[in-house]
Amino acid sequence: MTESELPEADGETQVAEQLDRDDRLKPEFVRAVLDAVEAGDTEGARALVEPLHPADVADLFELTPREDRAGLAHAVADLLDGDVFAEMNDYVREDLIDALTASEVADLASELDTDDAVAIIEDMDEDEQRAVLRALDPDDRAAIEEALSYPEESAGRLMQRELIAVPEHWTVGDAIDYLRGHEELTTDFWEIFVVDPAHRPVGTCQLSWILRTPRGIAMADVMKREQTLIPVDMDQEEVALRFQKYALISAAVVDGGGRLVGMVTVDDIVHIIQEEAGQDALLLSGAGEGDINEPIRESYVARVRWLIANLFTALLASSIIAAFEGTIARMVALATLMPIVAGVGGNAGTQTMAVTVRALATNQLTQSNTMRAIGREMRVAVLNGLTIAVIIGVGVALVFGNVQLGGVIAAAMLTNIVIAGLAGVLVPLTLERFGADPAVASSVFVTMTTDSMGFLAFLGLATAWGLGS
Incomplete structure (x- = not known):
């Protein structure tokens, strides 16, 4: 195969994979998975489910009758990670969470960003919440307890604490060395927040700007000082409106003293916009939450x-x-x-x-x-x-x-x-x-x-x- 043929072959492979993904979760696929579970063929069921994206695995559980979900969960237990639970319908997730021990829920929560972990834990009974929090390591427990202390449907519940913040006196080279030298830093971010000595955000700097700027330039000279700050107690609907109005990808969340405590990203806002729009439409009709998985x-x-x-x-x-x-x-x-x-x-x-x-x-x-x-x-x-x-x-x-x-x-x-x-x-x-x-x-x-x-x-x-x- 010549070098010029490689891109075309790769393109054909990607198209084939996409078509294969589009065929998944059709009734015959769901039936095949459930038949394998019913027949006790755990390996067969797992082989069918393993290639699925976490969001597709969550959809599979939503498409499964309620009485069959426990058997499916047992068959593919090692595939039910935090990403799957984060994508899952609230009612379906609650059913499965109820079947897990506190330590198992804590293991799931520890895999997730703070906002997704809070979404799993916040709807649990108070006693169950305490048991799960006790099973978490101290850092994760402190972050989730702080998030739970904020009002429901507020920016404090929605935000994630995992972000990149650097002091304004650093140079671009300092920031790059910091990112490369600390493996424990979050890997999912689009911009870096620049803070003053009191940890108040004074500007933001996109990764693309850092990559295109010489190492010796100060971060204060590269950053954009104008930014949209989100109060930690702001309602999530108002947060979504700000993202929409100012075309934001991410935004800093600040406490009452103006200190940086987290960030909200656009992927969370997409869920909020969808949730709020659907909720208003259903409320206008008096249909409640209108979820087909609702009891x-x-x-x-x-x-x-x-x-x-x-x-x-x-x-x-x-x-x-x-x-x-x-x-x-x-x-x-x-x-x-x-x-x-x-x-x-x-x-x-x-x-x-x-x-x-x-x-x-x-x-x-x-x-x-x-x-x-x-x-x-x-x-x-x-x-x-x-x-x-x-x-x-x-x-x-x-x-x-x-x-x-x-x-x-x-x-x-x-x-x-x-x-x-x-x-x-x-x-x-x-x-x-x-x-x-x-x-x-x-x-x-x-x-x-x-x-x-x-x-x-x-x-x-x-x-x-x-x-x-």
């Missing part, structure tokens, strides 16, 4: 309470209909048209609510632009309302041969869409103002408003105009 009882409790709330809001809407029973009896066509007004109004309210909740979550909507946002949504609502009102009004007048009925439903539709737009923006803002999560209860109140006001506007206008009399 049935927890899913039931999370969902049924909002269904009960919806039941009471539906009863309120039905009471409004009952109040106009006479009008409906005189003109049955009103009964067939009522759901249209309420349904379209509900969709309009949901659209506005989704935009508002997202704007609040991403800090696009603040006190400084609240009135402008309300005005914008009202203008959109009026335009939508006029368009839909004309369409439905003309259609009803032609189908039923009743211009007055067409005018009533057009006026009711315009009214309800405008009210829906107002509710869609005011309900989340009000919940936010009172410290509640606008994604949790907004949909219930907005739906109640659009249904009730839709029926009231349509039937009230029909009664006032004397339809059917």
Whole structure:
């Protein structure tokens, strides 16, 4: 084989390996692994699982029925390292962790960065946490205990303590010698933090800058002094917003005194963005965490309470209909048209609510632009309302041969869409103002408003105009 052929061959090999990876975790592969476990063929099961990436091994356990996970874990026990547990779904991980001893969990935690170790330990019962922490070596225990002392979903829980920090009086050569001479240093980093004698970060320096700079140049002359510092108690959602806003790869985490205590990296932020976005979408629907691995009882409790709330809001809407029973009896066509007004109004309210909740979550909507946002949504609502009102009004007048009925439903539709737009923006803002999560209860109140006001506007206008009399 000639030298020129080597890259092409390597490329073909990489493509083949990629295609092979893409075929994994298909139903037939999962079935083959479980059949091997069931038949007691531990070596066969291990041979199938061993080539998988840790994230794929975690997915394999998530795809395995709950009652079969213990057998699979026993068969491939030596492949279940910390990287696999760090990638695993929370509920699946909890099931497997419960089956391990404190020393086994401690061994897993010691393999991981602090943030991943904390993710495994933080959801354990207090007694189990203490047992695991006692089994850790003193340095790991101190780091994890400090992380656990910070609020949940804060930068302190999210950060990793393994980082590279050098004093500002060092030269580039000093920094390179330091990196080469200490094997215990972390190997996963993109930039070096430069600190003053009090260990406060004064700048950052990318590895690429160090590699391209002569050894004798001072780090203070190479580093970038402008940096984004993350307070240790900052909520993880706000941390994610800063990474997104300033296009960060990593950022220093500082304590109350401004001292460097850790760093957050973009790989953690990707998980946070995915988690927060999915959580907000599920909360808007009242579906709880919405995890297919969530225990049935927890899913039931999370969902049924909002269904009960919806039941009471539906009863309120039905009471409004009952109040106009006479009008409906005189003109049955009103009964067939009522759901249209309420349904379209509900969709309009949901659209506005989704935009508002997202704007609040991403800090696009603040006190400084609240009135402008309300005005914008009202203008959109009026335009939508006029368009839909004309369409439905003309259609009803032609189908039923009743211009007055067409005018009533057009006026009711315009009214309800405008009210829906107002509710869609005011309900989340009000919940936010009172410290509640606008994604949790907004949909219930907005739906109640659009249904009730839709029926009231349509039937009230029909009664006032004397339809059917």
